[in-house]
Amino acid sequence: MKDAQTLSLSQVPSGTRVRIESLTSDQNICNRLRELGFCEEAEIRCLTSGESNIVCEVCNTRIVLNTEVADKILVTPIKQELIPLLELPLFTKAKVNKLLKIDPSLKARLMEMGITKGTEVEIIRFAPLGDPIEITLRGYRLSLRKSEAEAILVSL
Amino acid sequence: MSLSTLSKIKTVAIIGNPNCGKSTLFNSLTGLKQKVANYPGVTVEKKIGKLFLKDNIEINLIDLPGSYSLFANSPDEEISSKVLLGLVDETPKPDLVLCVIDATNIERNLYLLSQIIDLRLPVILVLNMIDVATQENIKINKNKLSALLDLPIIETVAPKYIGIEELKNEITKVIIPSTSLRKWYTSNEVEHNTQLLSKKISISKNISFDIAHHYAVQLLSSTNSSTNGEFSKDLISIADKIKEKMSFLDIDLSSIFIESRYHWIKSVCNESIIFHRDDELTFSDKIDKVLTHKYWGFIIFISILSLIFQSIFTWAVLPMNLIGGAINLFSTFIESSIPTGQLQQLIVNGIIAGVGAVVTFVPQIFLLFIFIGVLEDSGYMSRAAFIMDKLMSKVGLHGKSFIPMLSSFACAIPGIMATRTIENKKDRLVTILVIPLMSCSARIPVYTLLIAAFIPQYFVFGIFSLPGLVMISMYLLGLVAALCMAWLFKKTLLRGNRQIFIMELPPYKLPSVKTLFLHAWERVKLFLKRAGTIILGISIVLWFFATYPNVDEKDSSKRLKNSFIGQAGQLIEPLIKPLGFNWKIGVGLITSLLQREVFVSTMGVIYKVDDSDISSQSLQENIKNDIDESSGNLSFTPLIAICVMIYYVLAMQCFSTLAVVRRETNSWKWPIFQFCYMTILAYSVTFFAYRFGLFLGFT
Ligand SMILES: Nc1nc2c(ncn2[C@@H]2O[C@H](COP(=O)(O)OP(=O)(O)OP(=O)(O)O)[C@@H](O)[C@H]2O)c(=O)[nH]1
């Protein structure tokens, strides 16, 4: 059941539950992963996703993987969970789902910029101190302050 | 049961996933003191102990390294599977296996168990960490599980000795041979072909069908490249044919065995375990949010290390002074109670000065081991590896290499052994090569002696004491040098891609005070033992060489200068002059080739012999006031002290480490290379540091 939803484990935001679709790295590595519980069809949870490695929960244990491995594990999210845009890892496409209750003028402004329900967005850069962030949507780039981005919830 | 079955059991092996409590169980059963800590990969070598059952029956119990699977991925896992398969010459094949299973993580732990059942070895399932499972509200139907697996199950809490007696009892009741059979099945075609191959293997290798089946699965599920010379060409070609046939049927042999096992495991778990799971973050996850945070994690880690090294220096001062005072008192007591003469000189200037100089550092060694113990037993060790992964990947290694490096702050030898958990050969070798650059406990006496003598007690920004900061810098210098050399080796000698990194993070727990103290005390005992043997011996020899041949010379420093040691020292002086070292330091450098702390005892003896008339002075003061006759300058200045420390950070001065490197790499090539590169590195860095210091205007 491969559909557009399939992404690599390294693109999964923290806190998301996913089902493993397939393992595509070298066979020995795949087998080791399977032995650790990363079998096809198994459900795992991504606890933290960082730049070079991620921690996930498998069979009630925490396992760290670096992106070399995680890139080659293809997964699908189990639930349509809403996550704050800020927690989206770099270069992961997601759809805007909701804007939190904020100052109406700010909300209107964001919507005018094209951040409306269903729009596909993707973070392409965090500035060195995390603020501002740069996202792409509707074919253009937009720089947002963290405080503004906090209001945006997306789903994968 | 009857004595007849019991008498058949001679060897019992403990096996299980990493960090499930095998060594704790081993200790509880045998009363030995194997190292226990809360991170995967603590035990990396098999250890045999005696287990006494009722009626004075004695059994050999083997503690094994943790492993996730019998298809080993790293050298430590290989030991476990080899012992189980009876492939190790010096250890007999176990007659019974105690398979330890972490009760909080039964699902994954059962995977290894299923592989062991397949070998038809008699198994007792030890369900350890029952206390944690109860806390986490995991309900296990023990009888049901036992029936499903067809195995006896004993629930234990190993550190509290709960279930240990029952376990001993159960061992006496074990039925040989095992009645438990393989429970999982793949598909008809796969089963059929695997059986076929197993029979062929069984005949050609002359082994039982069950073990042959294990090999057949290994052969069928691995890629061509990884099947090594264990199998004959015939067998490999049969296996290849089967693989081809199966791929034609669209069956993925590489995954089907593992999946079928897990499929069976899942059904077992569903029937016997009630597992309350939700998306709420656990206690450990919450701590991890901070401790493994992108920025904070690193800052906290560096602060923890700094705190440790700073406090080793500051907290230990008081007990050190006490010990030093006691040794001085003892020395004067001996002096007054033994008539003046060579014997008195030997005891006071040789033995007490040499051994005493080293013994003074016991409090620091103890503190260091307590601190490292806390890191290890709290579960922070794996987090440190996680945090350092990013930096380590810049030099071409990964986080797992950092755990052995961190343990090398205690001692390089266990650190080098611990590299067995690294899967990749080249990465392991690189890690072994740079490990001795990490400052081990044997360097502490050298650092402390020189820092206490030459670095003024002065507070930077009001909080950091300057001596503490110098101490931290020495540790940092070692760490930075290790990272740079690792980078260099990865770029030149041992090139390779960035490797994959898979590591388990254990839950946090409060370190057990008892284990901490026991372990630290063991290490202190070892240290004292060395002081009482090697260092004692060296001190006596040193005293002799420092006193003879001109025993009758009245002027003590002239006597020293013309002694054997003095002559030898002056012979090598030109070699170390560029570093700013005088011949006395040179003697220290040579004697400490055996062990680094010998430097301190050497200084102790030399300066004692030198100034035997002013016996009340401490070694620190002697060093500080020593004047080099040839130039008339102070022979030690702060700059020279720093240079000596830098030399000690970088130089390879530990023969036991070299011997372990030779054993782990199976050749003399690498230890010799290591010795050479480290000596060259130490010499050149010290040289430039000295020149730079002179340039800045220090003397
Ligand atoms: N609460 C609890 N902790 C335990 C129990 N058994 C072991 N531990 C702790 O679990 C940690 C790991 O124990 P070890 O005995 O070192 O585990 P191991 O299986 O030998 O680990 P490796 O040698 O790395 O494979 C230690 O911190 C122990 O104190 C138990 O029954 N209950």
Ligand SMILES: [Mg+2]
């Ligand atoms: Mg162990």
